[in-house]
Amino acid sequence: MSTAPILSAVPPGGGVPRHVAIIMDGNGRWAKRRLLPRFAGHKAGVDAVRRVTRAARALGIEALTLYAFSSENWRRPEEEVSDLMGLLRIFIRSDLDEMVRENVRLRIIGDYRRFAPDLVAMVDDAVARTAGNTGPVLVIALNYGSQAELVAAARRLAERAKAGEIDPAAIDSAAIERELDTADLPPLDLVIRTSGEQRLSNFLLWQAAYAELLFVDTLWPDFDGEALAEAVRAFAGRQRRYGGL
Template sequence: MTSNAASAVSQPGGGGAGVPRHVAIIMDGNGRWAKARGLPRVAGHRQGAEAARAVLRAAGEAGVECLTLYAFSSENWRRPETEINDLMGLLRLYISAELNALHREGIRIRILGDHRAFPPDVAKLVDAAVAKTAGNSRMTLAIALNYGSRAELVHAAQKLAARVSAGEIEPERIDEAMLDASLYTSDLPPLDLLIRTSGERRLSNFLLWQSAYAELLFVDTLWPDFGGDELRAALADFASRERRYGGR
């Protein structure tokens, strides 16, 4: 596994060495994995769902408090309709097949983004999963659905603007903590480690604010081939880094 890391902080969550409290993953490479095998893209997405299961299990065993997966970006609507339909079908299948097991294991499901733009039955399934697991506390699985970080920041700014308009706060009192509390991730631990698979080295409009001081790890492995061993290697890489938080 190769890496190209940018050192940074996340006001402060995971401390220095050790297990990161919050890990986020840009799950990239499903299409290329399928193409290399002469398979349709949906086969790559199906195998990617299997990778997500393995990574979630390994993260829980390692003591990670929150795992955030970039499942569907706001830009993914530009993909062919057939692929979008396949992705919606996989989301239906994943929730139906995994929800009871996740609940038994004490995993809370959180959604980042506006999933109500999805077909009504999918949105209803997502809402039911969130409601069923809301009281769980062993670990959080945050799934970014119809998510874009710039849109999240706009949404946060609109919330603060509404509070100013209502006379609840003065504009000059708005600070970083107030903006952070207006984001989708306000109840999640600070982001400590962000991983992107498939060799691409960009954030693609994902958790831009939250990544300000996160450790970044870019790996060449395509997402369907990324499993528990690869996550454990990423966590070991994180543990070897010295996090300075701009202090020296």
């Protein structure tokens, strides 16, 4: 993949977000418009993941978080859930060597241990093999839900307070952030959602408090490096006030 067009889209003087999160939406509609089964849309979506993760590296994005499987996705038909798990296996097998070679560190957020034991083992192995990498971080949200993440963080803090380890009065936003799945990642700068939907769908609710939100009509399988570069340009053109003037 040539990175020249992508890099040329970076605004002069910087403006590249450190941490970008993407709600990858529209695989099913992409397939339906082509009279294809939903699996074909999900497969095309994996190809988009590959393009976008490479483009993120070319753009200099430090952390890219992808909403791959939400805690609500279990409500989908069993066959579709099985297809998604199979594609995750394929992605790990086909792309892990590249992540190791390109110095990418894989990070998982969410309760992925609910998955089949062989898939959990594959994920654990992938995380372990990239743990020593010092380059950009690829964060995959698997069986993730932001409300559950916040409840778990609150419960851990309550248990520590009950045990006398911390003073409840000392619990502040920083204490909560340290308990989140995203602890030690750069602050979230930009959230992109594809397919024209305009909601966060229980994704990084705390982390997105001051993130820029960008909703695009492009269906996820059609999203590519140039689309990501355009999102970076849009981000660079916004003025972030954080509640100030």
